[in-house]
Amino acid sequence: MSKLMKIFTGDSFILSLVAIIMGLILGALVMLIGGYDPFEAYSALITRVYGDSYNFGEAIREMTPLIMTGLAFAFAARTGLFNIGGEGQFLIGMTAASIVGIHVQGLPVYIHAPLAVIAGAVFGGLWAAIAGYLKAARGVNEVISCIMLNWIGLYLSNMIINNFALLEGENRSVNIQPTASIAIGWLSEMMGNARVHWGTVIALLAAVFFYIFMWKTKQGYELRAVGFNQDASKYAGMNVNRNVVKAMFISGAFAGLGGAFTVLGVFGYQSVMASSPGTGFDGIAVALIGMNNPFGIILGSILFGTLTYGSAGMSFSADVPPEIVRIVIGAIIFFIAAQGIVRWVLKPFYAKRKKEKVL
């Protein structure tokens, strides 16, 4: 419990909080300049998300994949890798889950649904492991290979859906078997048919897994060591290349799970997409807001999901363009990244605190 308290009073938490407040203030200023009422807008945003159970459930649906892509980015970042390929891993995981969900038949729900979820994780992981392997074996910068794999993943997913699962005359796949669904029927009914699903529970467990694996196991220690200093790790007898591939696999598995949830829990089918959904990139923002800490990422996804889902309500009742929340999110990440600015703003407060200690 004291550890938990430490998180909330620690330096980085306060810096994040101030950065968030500064971002919201900046958003308010932009709204004022545009001739909108920021108080009305922000309260419309909050009312939309937390006003009734349906919208609350839908907001949770919005947050869930963000936790997964956020964890994906953070896991790689903790091991010194920059996984910008969450987008592609998300799509490949989604496609794998769709195919298993559609074409595997005659299984009971307690085997079929987990199988589809695991397929998403494995294929998302393998997709990321390609970038890891290319880096380990050939020294190809993972940023560029991930950018390429994002595009390849988009077109490959479309090709698979078009050729193996297309619903005639529609731009989407046929529905998954009911046994592959991970929707929570009774809860959904209670919340006015909001699309809540077990994926949210798995996402929270994934954050716990992230923490335990990274900080409490030998393998996690090795991954972090490789992230800190490759030469020292090699000298200590660790296999750097294998760790790079392993880190990317686990990272991609997180993102792939996010994609699987979207098909199995939310839509029940997969659309043929003209462009990437953007969940992978949003996950980077979530991870940055959460300071690459698994529990910070849960908080970050709550913030991100609230802002994006609430923005629709904001434009509906306060007539503010919903794009304003992208500015707010951008500003928040800016202030978190450029901590020097926040420290500079906080300076007078810190000076005061020190004085009190002296007395």
Next chain:
Amino acid sequence: MDVLTIIGQLINTTLVFATALIFTSLGGIFSEKSGVTNLGLEGLMVFGAFAAGVVGHYAQDAGMDAFSAATMGLLAAIVMGTIVSLIHALASITFKADQVISGIVINFLAAGSTLYMVKLLFEGAGETELIAGYSRIAIPYLSEIPLLGDAIFNAYPTTYLAIILVFVSFYVLYKTPFGLRLRSVGEHPSAADTVGIKVNRMRYIGVMLSGALAGIGGATITLTTTGTFSHNTISGQGYIAIAAMIFGKWNPIGAFGAAVFFGLAQAVRNYVQLFAWTQSIPPEVIYMLPYVLTIIVLVAAVGRSSAPSALGQPYDPSKR
């Protein structure tokens, strides 16, 4: 259509698509040669495309002819890109923020703020009003060469500008004292500092040049391809430009070659359906081909990257 005409048109379309990538990857080179990673090229392109669409529209409304209005838009994009790149410079150079993250910030801000402003300026519409933009200019005599004339010498003015800038950039980077200084702060900032080069000032210049060039890159798309600015005017070209820069080993000529390659890959899509034997290939295979090829080339030829040594590291004089 006979094959020669098709090849001619293919080259022409290739150059149209490649132009924006050439500008932007040149911008990336200036920033990264000075030691600052710039993942914000996508966002800077968005800002450039936005400025070109808005200013081009107002200039045209004010009675300017299409060429002058488009040029006003292009200049506005340069100013816009430069100003926005200062956010990246301020965060990553002065406040020593993670350069990758501050680049991503630019992308987030771009997506939100440009559409927000478009909605303010155009009464809630999701895109700027259509403008005429640039039209193709045929170079006298050269454009009359069979095949090649139509393919290369009948292009948009931005394409000519891009090709000229490739050589200008090469000259500036490798043949002038300024270029040497810029590269030295990217390779070994503390050594550069000891001989009296202002490291952070050079890096600011590098980032601002990248903003200006990426701005032109974005403007190119508004002014020659779409005619309007909307949420999907720029969709991933900034990232492709980064790929072109790395592909071209941070060399303007190399990046030019890579940009043309990616342009060709985009152009090929339009011609795939023309032949019977290509119709049996799923279109997605054609779409993903350039990206697969890039990976193969990176694996086979480039291998260990030749990035500037100090890329991504903020300069801290107390740590040398």
